[in-house]
Amino acid sequence: MNLENKIALVTGGGRGIGRGIVERFLEEGARVAIVQRSAVDQDLREDPRVMGVPADLANVSNFARIVERVARHWGGLDILVNNAGIMFERSVSEITEAEWNLMTATNLRAPLFLCQAALPHLRQRPGASIINIGSIEGIGANPDHTAYSATKAGLHGMTRALAVDLGADGIRCNAIAPGWIASDLSEAYLESFGDPGEARRSLNRLHPVGRVGQGADIGDVAVFLASDQSRFMTGETLVVDGGRTVKLPLPR
C-alpha cells in the first residue's frame, strides 16, 4: 500500500471528489481527517481510520486550531489536500463584492492558510505532500465564471509558488485540475435538459475517453501525488479530464 502509516487532512472529503480521494487514501493505508461544514455520514463516522472536523473554511480565523486538532489526534500530518471549493455562476455585471469575497475566501484563502498552519507538522515528516484541487477552469472558462476561474487559476499559481518556497523543507506541492466529474449537481444539470439522454451523449462525445469522470479517477491521481511514487514532481498541475481540453472542436 502506497500510503501506509500516512496521515492526511482532506478538506471537503465527505462527498464528491473529496470523497473519491478519501476512499482511495483509506484503501492505500492512510488515516484521514475530513474538514467540512457538515458532519460526515455514518459510514465515515463508524470508520476508526477517519475523523471528522466540522468547520466553515470561508469563515475560519484560526486555521492552526483545525490542524493542531488533527495532528494531536493522529500524532502528526503528512498530507494536506485542499479540495473544498464552491462554484456559482455570476456575470461580470452582476457579481457583488460579498460573492467575490466568499468565493476567494473558500477557494483561495483557506488553502493558503491551511498550508501555513500545516507547515510545522509537514516539515517534520519525510515525503510530505500538499495537493490542491484546481480545475480545467483555471485554464479555460465557462460563461459567467470570472470569480470561479480566477480562484482556480490562482490556485494553480499558488501551487507553483508553494513548491518553490517549500522545496527546501522537503515538502512537495502539486495540483490536480479535474475536468467534468459526475456529482449530484452535474446530474441535476443534465436532467434539466429537454432530452437528458442526448445531453449526456453529447457531453460524453466531448471526451476522447467517451465518458465523464468519477471521484475515484481523481482519487487515484491524488494517491500518486501523495505518495513517494511522485517524489521528483513538485509545482505541477495535472489535468485529469478524459482528454476534454486537448480535443479541438470541429464544425459538424
Ligand code: NDP
Ligand atoms: P461538492 O460540492 O460535491 O463538495 C464540496 C465539498 O467541499 C463538500 O464536502 C463541502 O462540504 C465542502 N465545502 C464547501 N464549502 C466549504 C466551506 N466553506 N468550508 C468547509 N468545507 C466546505 O464539490 P465537488 O466534489 O464537485 O468539488 C470539489 C473540488 O473540486 C472543488 O474545489 C471544485 O472546485 C473542484 N472541481 C470540481 C469539478 C467537478 O466537475 N465536480 C471539476 C473541477 C474542479 P460542506 O458543504 O459540508 O461544507
